[in-house]
Amino acid sequence: MARRRPKYQVRGGAAAAGAPPLLVLLALWGAVGLAYLFWVAAWAAAELAGGRVGEFGASWTLALVLWETETTWPGVSTPLVVLLFAPMSALALAAVWLLLKVAHRLVYGQPDAVAALNKGNATIAELARPEAAEKALRLRKHSLRKQGRRNRRAARLPEADVGLVIGDVKGQGRGKGPRLFASWEDTVLAYMAPRAGKTTAMAIPYVLDAPGPALATSNKGDVWAATASLREQSTGERVWLFDPQHVTHQQRDFWWDPLAGVRSVEDAYRLSGHFVLTIDDDSKKDMWGPAARALLSQLMLAAALGGESLAKVGEWLHDTKLPQPVDLLFEHGFVAYAEALRETQNIVAETRDGIYTTARTAARCLDDPQIMAWVTPANASVPAFEPREFVKSKETLYLLSKSRAAAAPLIAALTDAVFIAGEEASEGQGGRLDPPLVAVLDEAANICKIADLPDLYSHLGSRGIVPVTILQSYRQGVRVWTENGMEAMWSAATVKVFGAGLDDHKIVEALSKLIGQHDISTTSFSYGEGKGNHSVQLRRQEIMQGSDIRRIEKGECLLFATAAQPALLRMRPWYATGRAGIVSAAIKKAEQSITTEARIGERLRSGRDEADGRGFSGIDGATAVGGSAQPPPRG
Structure with a gap:
């Protein structure tokens, strides 16, 4: 937060002198300063080339204004004096300008949003070392069990064991603060x-x-x-x-049975929910979605109990009168579920068709052999x-x-x-x-x-x-x-x-609004009737307004963590770390594999290359990255 400055107003008198007298005073002191720089330049020239310089004062300054060099620096080369004066005056003016800017920023300047957000943010300490490392040791006391004192282990803990790196707290300019981690119990x-x-x-x-x-x-x-x-x-x-769907064009070297864990109504209903949630038509999902989910869960439970695969559910969805799933539910004691399925099969055709059509839409993957x-x-x-x-x-x-x-x-x-x-x-x-x-x-x-x-x-x-x-x-x-x-x-x-x-x-x-507010100052100045009026007031304003958040740069992020003040971070992409080389090499190797297998698959699909004996059934035949897996037999 910005340093609070008290509201004040100063009116009239010498302390609030108007702008013209103030400018005249500044001009006079500036002229004196330049004259003194000329004297210093003349003194330096005299030391370098010989000659002498008069004592600095009002008479010397008047002689300088009249450009009476024989009086100001007799026996000293005037061009040399001017040559020395030029860089000295330039440096002096630059220093004065910077000093005025700093003074203006300290008195009137508005606090920077990054500084206001991140400076003194002690609430994020839990996300940084050493607290984050200590927390990792506490949460992973079995896998991180090592010899030695606890604090020394925390200090030596690699970043990959501390937690998931979120980024570095952003500082002023290119500076950065501590590195923050999501712990092993965060979501x-x-x-x-x-x-x-x-x-x-x-x-x-x-x-x-x-x-x-x-x-x-x-x-x-x-x-x-x-x-x-x-x-x-x-x-x-x-x-x-x-x-x-062959995003990488690699081979299928395993399979998974979605029905393996389905043993109850709850299991089946949970599984069917993943399918219904993919319906893009909101009106259809709202109208028929609950009934379609119930239908899918009944058929999935029946298939699981009967030792069938998910493909059998797809077959049942295309025949609204099949008794087999109802019989399987009855045989295994799911009477209420069996009755509900039979009721769905026997309701009026328009309603039944709406339920089955929605269920088939949700489970359209069951019709795709690949x-x-x-x-x-x-x-x-x-x-x-x-x-x-x-x-x-x-x-x-x-x-x-x-x-x-x-x-x-x-x-x-x-x-x-x-x-x-x-x-x-x-x-x-x-x-x-x-x-x-x-x-x-x-x-x-x-x-x-x-x-x-x-x-x-x-x-x-x-x-x-x-x-x-x-x-x-x-x-x-x-x-x-x-x-x-x-x-x-x-x-x-x-x-x-x-x-x-x-x-x-x-x-x-x-x-x-969640980030919060800070104090900013507003200044006003007016002049009239020989008097000046200068006032500074404080008001509250959001540290980052909506437009500022929208303009967050790529590679940066806002962090909101539980019980911690928000912070602005610089993220750490993999290419900015020490493993950039090995990751780049891995990407290059994988992209070559994708390209090669995509071309092979295209030739196989077009029927132009059947001599290699690989066969094609809609599943690519690449060797997986790493080379450990072998292509399965093609049927």
Whole structure:
């Protein structure tokens, strides 16, 4: 906050002399100062070339004004005096000008927003060393157990073990303050426009620094390209790539069964919610959405109980009279669910068709054989992904899908399955995963629409699961989770990050009010009847107005953390760190793999290259980055 200056007013008298007398006085003293500089220059010339200089005073100054050099500096070269006077006077004028600017800024200048926001911000100390390192040791007492004194261990703790780096507190000019971290019990919510640093400063570093299992969602292959091979090398454990829409053109070397964890009505209803949430037509979702979700949950539960795959649910959705799912529910004791499904099958045709059509729209991925290959049983050489094993490892899982594509429900379902497995595993570890699971949900509002994500935010951090949900705007989240859902997520997120590109005027104005106000001074001066009137008054104003927040530079962000004053930070993208070289090399290698496999896939699809024996069934046949995985047999 700015230093408070008391309001004051001075009127009349010598202290408030008018502008003309003041200017005359300043002009007189300025002339005296220049005359003295001439005397100093003459004295220096006399020392260098010989001669003498008269004593400085009124008579000497008068002689200088009349340019009587024989009186002012007899025997001294006048050109030499002028040559010395020129730089001396220039330096003196520059010094006076800077002094006046500093004095004006101290008395009348307005405090800088960065200084007002970050200076003396003691509330963020918990997010910086050494407090953040001490907290990491407390939260990860098993995985970080070492010999030696506790404070020495905290001092030596690598940044990757302290927490997720948010950025450096911005100082005046190019200065910077302490580095701040999100702890291993925080839940992070970030709002950033495209190309504002969310991938380079958050997604990629967070995956690389994850001390345990890491999960990342994206609609592009950039995070996978930058981190997959490095994660495999650093952890020595497997990298999983779930890419049903061939964003990276890599092979499918595993499959996952979404129905494996479905054993109850609650399980089925939770799974079906990921599908219904992807319906783009809000009117259809509002009218038929609840009934469609109930229908999908009934069919999914029946398929799970009958040992069927998700593909069977797709078949049942296209026949509204099939008795098999009803019979399976009856056989396993889900009488009420069976009756509800049979009632849906037998209601009037218009209503039934509306429910089934909405359900088919939500589950349109079930009609795509290329997508379904990732969630249906394969031959024995292709392993199944087990979320319960994943959360106990240091493996990495990448979930890729194009924005608003058919595969999005499966991305959300697999992410949710990992969260559920993580919660279950934490109960067997004293209530917290150690090492923690880091889940970077980039493009969450487009490809990872977990229905109850706002509710999960209230307790994931306490389980050792650190979600980092990255959205382009607050309104983007409202379209998925509604206003109430986003308010719940906002309240539950312990670390909120706002980057460049915030254009929602309601949000920037709200942030401006949350940042707070500071004192600024206003000055006024008037002159009349030979008297001057000069006043300085203080008024309260927002430290950062909405327009200032909108103009946050790329690579910078506003940080709002629980119980801490907001701070303006400079983020730390991967290319500004010591590992820029190895990440760049990994990206280059991955991009070459993507290009090569994309060309092979194109030739296979066009039927121009069948001699290599690879075959093509809509799934690319590349060897995964790192070279450890082998192409599965093609059917």
